[in-house]
Amino acid sequence: MGGPGAGWVAAGLLLGAGACYCIYRLTRGRRRGDRELGMRPSKSAEDLTDGSYDDVLNAAQLQKLLYLLESTEDPVIIERALITLGNNAAFSVNQAIIRELGGIPIVGNKINHSNQSIKEKALNALNNLSVNVENQIKIKIYINQVCEDVFSGPLNSAVQLAGLRMLTNMTVTNDHQHMLHNYITDLFQVLLTGNGNTKVQVLKLLLNLSENPAMTEGLLHAQVDSSFLSLYDSHVAKEILLRVLTLFQNINNCLKIEGHLAVQPTFTEGSLFFLLHGEECAQKIKALVDHHDAEVKEKVLTIIPKI
DSSP states (O other): OOSSOHHHHHHHHHHHHHHHHTTOOOTTOSOOOHHHHHHSOOOOTTGGGSSOOOSOOOHHHHHHHHHHHHHOOOHHHHHHHHHHHHHHTTSHHHHHHHHHTTHHHHHHGGGGOSOHHHHHHHHHHHHHHTTSHHHHHHHGGGHHHHHHHHHHSOTTOHHHHHHHHHHHHHTSSSTTGGGGGGGHHHHHHHHHHSOHHHHHHHHHHHHHHHTOHHHHHHHHHSBOOGGGGGGGSTTSOHHHHHHHHHHHHHHHHHHHHHTTTTSOOOOOTTBHHHHHTSHHHHHHHHHGGGOSSHHHHHHHHHHGGGO
């Protein structure tokens, strides 16, 4: 498998899962012993979704929940079941169990639901399930559909952010990044028009792609509006500024690895290549050497010798 080292891969995936896990808390500490659990009354599938059940679900309970999700047409129950599944999919043992129970296509089918809240919860559940690399093999069939929803749906919507989070998890390794090749220009469009949260999430995804030399040419060919360079202004939020600087750095590093600086492919005017290698971008980056934030200044100092 290509991409970052195993430690970074795990860290990146877990961060993606954490974004969907924040709504869930284990309020009862460590799980009770088997004897005590055995004395508790059995819960029905709907009972497991009512928000009052705080324990991590076991395989039998997850199977009940998946059957409920597959058989009901009640949007309220569907949404609650997806939330419960998504919360439980934040635990590694359940990521494998849900796959083995055939749960991934059951959840995946819900991303086509007309109810936007259900679509969002399905994407959140797939996001947590995608932390498991084996699950990604089954989840990758939804990448094109998620891309279409992300780029055609309402800007800054919950569905768009959920889709971007899932795509970010799916691109932490190099295995499935090529599936986003035709959507790179769309990613930059959402980056430039989205709000702060959307910008950060798009940049996380672009940074994954930018670390892979095989994606470098596709990134540089992308048609990007010149307003992209405004992201290098000193007043831009640190969480955005650091990421666009790292994007520049990663692409330059990959160009050197691939030897593209010596023999450049033909890039059209208006491409990311022209923006990043133009005089305006160089001047903006150099001006950041006096930035008030130490992290930004440090990043700039590592980049300037390569400009």
